[in-house]
Amino acid sequence: MSLSLSAEQPDQPADADDGVWLECIECGETFAPFDDVRYTCDDCDGLLEVRYADLPTFDDFEGQGVWRYADALPFEAGVSIQEGATPLYEVPRLEGDVGIEALRIKHEGMNPTGSFKDRGMTVGVRVAKELDVGRLACASTGNTSAALAAYGSRGGMQTLVLLPAGKVAAGKIAQASLHGARILEVDGNFDACLDIVQELAGQGEAYLLNSLNPFRLEGQKTIGLEILEGFLADYDTVPDRIVLPVGNAGNTSALYKAFRELVQAGALDEDDVPKLTGVQAEGAAPMVEAIENGADEIRRWEDVETRATAIRIGNPVNAPKALPGIRETGGTGVAVSDEEITEAQRDIAAEGIGVEPASAASVAGLRKLRDEGVVSDDERVACLTTGHLLKDPDAAAAAGSEPEPVPADTEGVLDHLQE
Numbered sequence: 001m002s003l004s005l006s007a008e009q010p011d012q013p014a015d016a017d018d019g020v021w022l023e024c025i026e027c028g029e030t031f032a033p034f035d036d037v038r039y040t041c042d043d044c045d046g047l048l049e050v051r052y053a054d055l056p057t058f059d060d061f062e063g064q065g066v067w068r069y070a071d072a073l074p075f076e077a078g079v080s081i082q083e084g085a086t087p088l089y090e091v092p093r094l095e096g097d098v099g100i101e102a103l104r105i106k107h108e109g110m111n112p113t114g115s116f117k118d119r120g121m122t123v124g125v126r127v128a129k130e131l132d133v134g135r136l137a138c139a140s141t142g143n144t145s146a147a148l149a150a151y152g153s154r155g156g157m158q159t160l161v162l163l164p165a166g167k168v169a170a171g172k173i174a175q176a177s178l179h180g181a182r183i184l185e186v187d188g189n190f191d192a193c194l195d196i197v198q199e200l201a202g203q204g205e206a207y208l209l210n211s212l213n214p215f216r217l218e219g220q221k222t223i224g225l226e227i228l229e230g231f232l233a234d235y236d237t238v239p240d241r242i243v244l245p246v247g248n249a250g251n252t253s254a255l256y257k258a259f260r261e262l263v264q265a266g267a268l269d270e271d272d273v274p275k276l277t278g279v280q281a282e283g284a285a286p287m288v289e290a291i292e293n294g295a296d297e298i299r300r301w302e303d304v305e306t307r308a309t310a311i312r313i314g315n316p317v318n319a320p321k322a323l324p325g326i327r328e329t330g331g332t333g334v335a336v337s338d339e340e341i342t343e344a345q346r347d348i349a350a351e352g353i354g355v356e357p358a359s360a361a362s363v364a365g366l367r368k369l370r371d372e373g374v375v376s377d378d379e380r381v382a383c384l385t386t387g388h389l390l391k392d393p394d395a396a397a398a399a400g401s402e403p404e405p406v407p408a409d410t411e412g413v414l415d416h417l418q419e
Contacts, residue, residue: 002028002049003256003324005273009264012053019053020074022214025320033074034130039201039212047320048214049257050074057267058229066119066222072261073218078126079155083118084222086110088230088382091351094363098370102235102380105348105363106227109355109388113175115310116223116251116386117147120209120216125151127215128207135160137206139193141247141310142172143387148209149179160206162186162193169309169356169392189304191315211250212317220254221261227382228268235380239274241331243369244384245361246278246287247311249322251384256325274382275331278322279365281306281358282335287316290323291333298323307338307395310358310387332374336364342399354389354396 002010002025013021015032022031022038026046031038033050040047056071063070065084070076088104095103108116128136136152137160138144145161145168152159161176165185176183186193194210201208209216224242231239244251256276262268280288284304290297301314316322326333336344338357344367345360362383369375389396406416 003260003321003328005260005263005270005328007260007264009055010051016053021051022048023051025049034127037131037133037204037207039208039214047212047318049321050214050218052261055261055265057262057265061225066122066219069222069225072221072225072258073123074215075123075126078122078219079129079151080122081112081118081150081154083111083122084226086226088227089351089353091348091353094347094351097347098367099377100370100375100379100381101377103366104230104239104382105351105353106223106382106384107353107355108223108384108386109359109391113146113150114388114391115143115147116220117143118151119219119222120211120250121147121151121219123219124209124213124216125155125157128157128209129155131207133207134158135206136209137161137197137200138209139190139197140168141190141312142168143310143391144210145181145183146172146175146179149176149181152181153179158182160184162197164189164193167309167312169394171391171393190313191300194315194317210317211248211253217250217254217257217318220251221258223251223384224255224258228262231380231382237380238268238272239382240379241275241277241375241381242384243277243279243362243366243381245308245311245358245386246280246316246322246333247313247358249278249287249316249318251386252276252278252325253318253321256321256329259329273329276326276329277331277365277369278326278333279361280333280335281308281311281341281361282337284312284314285335286314287319287322288333288335290319291326296323308341308358308361309392310356311361332369334365334368336361336368340364340368345399348385349389349400353385355385356387356389356391357395359385359387
């Protein structure tokens with residue numbers, strides 16, 4: 001299986017371009033990377049991955065941010081707004097509460113537009129320029145649209161975003177609007193938006209930059225590389241487990257690809273690859289359902305609902321890449337309630353770190369797995385938080401404390417505090 005941790009580095013095919021090519025994960029067919037626009041295999045419609053003739057080790061990386069890892073990416077530089085190099089926070093009280101050896105929070109909300117999506121867009125928009133396309137497009141629960149609009153604007157390109165009407169946090173719509181995207185609100189859920197934008201892309205109306213696009217996941221690989229380097233610097237070892245929220249399963253797929261490439265390059269032992277552990281909201285958990293049932297494919301959920309809007313997705317398009325990643329690394333999946341997500345959001349905030357609800361799912365899932373005995377007390381764990389607090393200010397306000405009215409004088413304020 002091409003997605004196995006033990007798979008060997010593939011031979012470079014004739015259609016490679018400067019050591020880069022696309023390969024179908026289902027049938028193994030290869031394609032030139034930049035001759036034509038394609039998102040899936042011409043022969044079997046399987047998902048594509050980017051392949052490289054030369055894979056780097058940690059010694060090859062230099063600089064800062066996403067493009068520190070240029071040797072693991074299709075280009076030396078992209079359309080950039082200084083993305084990446086996000087904090088790997090210590091959270092001592094939360095670490096003690098969960099009861100594990102070490103817990104760190106990788107906060108992707110500290111990227112330029114406030115989410116991990118910037119990592120994918122710096123690569124994806126660069127590829128769009130290489131392909132000379134005229135319009136960029138995405139379906140979005142919010143964060144993708146914000147990142148696409150910003151990076152498309154930075155690159156001087158038109159952007160089109162399709163959003164499920166009434167289901168996207170105001171902060172995210174505001175970003176896409178200010179960065180000049182054309183916003184279409186669809187009378188349907190995210191999966192319906194993605195169906196439409198895929199058809200538009202198939203008709204040549206726009207270049208698709210959802211995570212179905214294999215180049216976007218290349219940028220997201222760098223999250224995993226930063227986590228490994230951070231743990232190696234602080235603990236002289238890689239984490240035992242990485243826990244992350246799952247929507248379209250792009251990050252799960254991307255991190256697994258990063259680790260497979262390091263194993264193939266001889267930079268990481270197969271036995272040391274962190275356990276990839278996916279967390280979904282109970283109201284949108286098709287990946288967890290597949291993991292629990294031992295299924296090779298997910299069952300599309302037509303009706304999904306959760307206050308964690310960024311992962312309100314019923315048909316994760318990257319499941320064929322993500323399911324092997326979870327299983328091959330010895331990881332698992334878990335579903336958490338909205339109440340557990342909100343509690344985790346408050347606990348993360350108590351450490352001074354502000355995240356949107358979907359981000360907090362990782363900590364909620366870790367706590368649940370710890371309580372169930374799946375995670376042991378001697379584990380070193382990184383939890384990925386994917387978006388900033390201000391992405392969903394309404395949810396933050398609902399989870400936080402209420403303002404208290406007081407008189408407009410010092411004595412009245414003191415009296416109120418004493419009460």
